[in-house]
Amino acid sequence: MxxxxxxxxxxxxxxxxxxxxxxxxxxxxxxxxxxxxxxxxxxxxxxxxxxxxxxxxxxxxxxxxxxxxxxxxxxxxxxxxxxxxxxxxxxxxxxxxxxxxxxxxxxxxxxxxxxxxxxxxxxxxxxxxxxxxxxxxxxxxxxxxxxxxxxxxxxxxxxxxxxxxxxxxxxxxxxxxxxxxxxxxxxxxxxxxxxxxxxxxxxxxxxxxxxxxxxxxxxxxxxxxxxxxxxxxxIGSPPMNFNNVKLVEQQGKIWLSFFAMKLPVPERLEKAILSVKDEGLIMGIRPQSLIFEPTELPTDYIIPAEITVAQPRGTEVDTEFKIGEAYFMAVFPPEQDYEPGMQFKVGFDPKSIYLFHKETGKTLY
Ligand SMILES: Nc1ncnc2c1ncn2[C@@H]1O[C@H](COP(=O)(O)OP(=O)(O)O)[C@@H](O)[C@H]1O
Ligand SMILES: [Mg+2]
Missing domain, CATH: 3.40.50.300 (P-loop containing nucleotide triphosphate hydrolases)
Structure with a gap:
């Protein structure tokens, strides 16, 4: 004891x-x-x-x-x-x-x-x-x-x-x-x-x-x-992807904007971002939450992207891709070749998008 x-x-x-x-x-x-x-x-x-x-x-x-x-x-x-x-x-x-x-x-x-x-x-x-x-x-x-x-x-x-x-x-x-x-x-x-x-x-x-x-x-x-x-x-491998994002209001919605792209703020975080001032935010998404050619996501969460490198691990493929100048690491299923230069559509699962305060690093709930 x-x-x-x-x-x-x-x-x-x-x-x-x-x-x-x-x-x-x-x-x-x-x-x-x-x-x-x-x-x-x-x-x-x-x-x-x-x-x-x-x-x-x-x-x-x-x-x-x-x-x-x-x-x-x-x-x-x-x-x-x-x-x-x-x-x-x-x-x-x-x-x-x-x-x-x-x-x-x-x-x-x-x-x-x-x-x-x-x-x-x-x-x-x-x-x-x-x-x-x-x-x-x-x-x-x-x-x-x-x-x-x-x-x-x-x-x-x-x-x-x-x-x-x-x-x-x-x-x-x-x-x-x-x-x-x-x-x-x-x-x-x-x-x-x-x-x-x-x-x-x-x-x-x-x-x-x-x-x-x-x-x-x-x-x-x-x-x-x-x-x-x-x-x-x-915690997590490969590590979570992080991007600096800004909040912008368009079409009556609030979006997370970075480089030339934007994603709607996930519904569960809509309240939390009301308290965010100008300090900026960091968006996080795990490689496992990025979806290759998704069929079931709202279209605002689907973005054209380009494969930059693929590393097969047997049951899954660690795949780097870019959207404009923003690079991401994803874990994709193995039933597919991911050739560098290949154009595809990537889905950001809104359930798995995290936001962190830029200054304190604290998670927004
Ligand atoms: N006996 C010691 N005297 C002085 N500094 C120490 C001593 N032991 C550990 N430290 C310092 O304390 C910090 C934490 O060390 P440690 O507990 O060994 O880290 P970890 O096990 O996580 O690698 C380090 O900066 C280390 O240099
Ligand atoms: Mg030690």
Whole structure:
């Protein structure tokens, strides 16, 4: 059992700006929370403060309603796995696994059975007599994870644990880690800079930029209801398309105008734009919401365009096109050749057009 709470946590290393600013959130028992954001945004610092490897400059961290700010890492009963899995090179897998239990003076018989149980869970039972150098990267990472879970900690912290693995193994380990966490029911914080990893693994995701929490939510919520342009652009692949747009009134309607083209303001945003002054807006649309030769959209949302480059990915084709001088990335179906220079009609699905304030980046609702 472990519920975790961050209350206005600040970490200031003495740089012009704190590494973590007023970070507040609650992580319920047994949740798999992914902390995601660009390199240097403060992810590891957040994890290290929870582990007890850094002390917050301000604010409180609580585990099960107990403030742990000044508890040593040992007193917190937390296990942490890093990108570089420091196994003892001269010990075999069995001894690497037993080490944390020997340190805690667990009886020999119990150590034996827990090593076997953990090896079974991690699928490394056949490797117990091998040294780390006789293992593949994936096997080593399993041993490192096994060494962390063998203690049955209250909280599990992982800091980019899969970054050193090749792409194929990474995808496999993602699924395995998720299953493992479900089975062990240990509250887990998982740090990554990879938004795909965040989307596929987290019960919830917290997005951090520049030390500031941007949004917490389910993968679905974060993808479809981003609170600002940063979140909208960070999550999703290929990234959302952004264009500066102006509001113009014509034919009794308000339009989003950019370069030589215009689109009607989607109905659901008609109220929101009334509060917009002259500061301008940014329109966002995901590549998946641009439709090749649409048949079911209102004609105002359909515009002639020209293909500039196509990158097939098997089940879909990442396709760049231009409308005048405005370039867009789209994901189109594969049953068609998209030759550069080809003229076609593209549809902007109004349900999936986002608008952001230019100054603040905040989403208009
Ligand atoms: N021990 C430290 N001393 C000084 N600055 C640090 C220390 N640890 C991290 N930082 C700084 O804090 C910021 C956040 O770092 P970090 O949490 O490692 O980011 P991330 O894990 O998201 O890449 C960075 O600017 C980094 O240089
Ligand atoms: Mg880091």
């Amino acid at each position: 472990a519920t975790i709470r961050f209350e206005k946590v600040v970490k200031d290393f003495g740089a012009p700006e704190p590494a973590v600013k007023d970070f507040s959130m609650e992580i319920p028992d047994q949740e798999f929370l992914v902390v995601v954001g660009p390199s240097g945004c403060g992810k590891s610092t957040i994890l290290r403060m929870l582990a007890g490897l850094e002390t917050p400059t301000n604010g409180n961290i609580l585990i099960d309603d107990q403030i742990v700010n000044f508890l040593s890492p040992k007193q917190r009963d937390i296990a942490m796995v890093f990108q570089s899995y420091a196994l003892y090179p001269h010990k075999n897998v069995r001894d690497n696994l037993s080490f944390p239990l020997m340190v805690s003076k667990v009886p020999k018989e119990e150590i034996r059975s827990r090593v076997l149980e953990t090896a079974e869970i991690m699928g490394i039972s056949e490797l117990l007599d091998r040294k780390p150098k006789e293992l593949s990267g994936g096997q080593r990472q399993r041993v490192a994870l096994g060494r962390a879970i063998i203690r049955k900690p209250r909280v599990f912290l992982m800091d980019e644990p899969l970054s050193n693995l090749d792409a194929k193994l990474r995808v496999k380990m993602r699924a395995e880690l998720k299953k493992l966490q479900r089975r062990l029911k240990i509250t887990t914080l998982y740090v990554t800079h990879d938004q795909v990893e965040a989307m596929t693994m987290g019960d919830r995701i917290v997005i951090v930029d520049n030390g500031v929490l941007q949004q917490v939510g389910s993968p679905h919520d974060i993808f479809y209801n981003p609170v600002n342009k940063f979140v909208a652009g960070f």
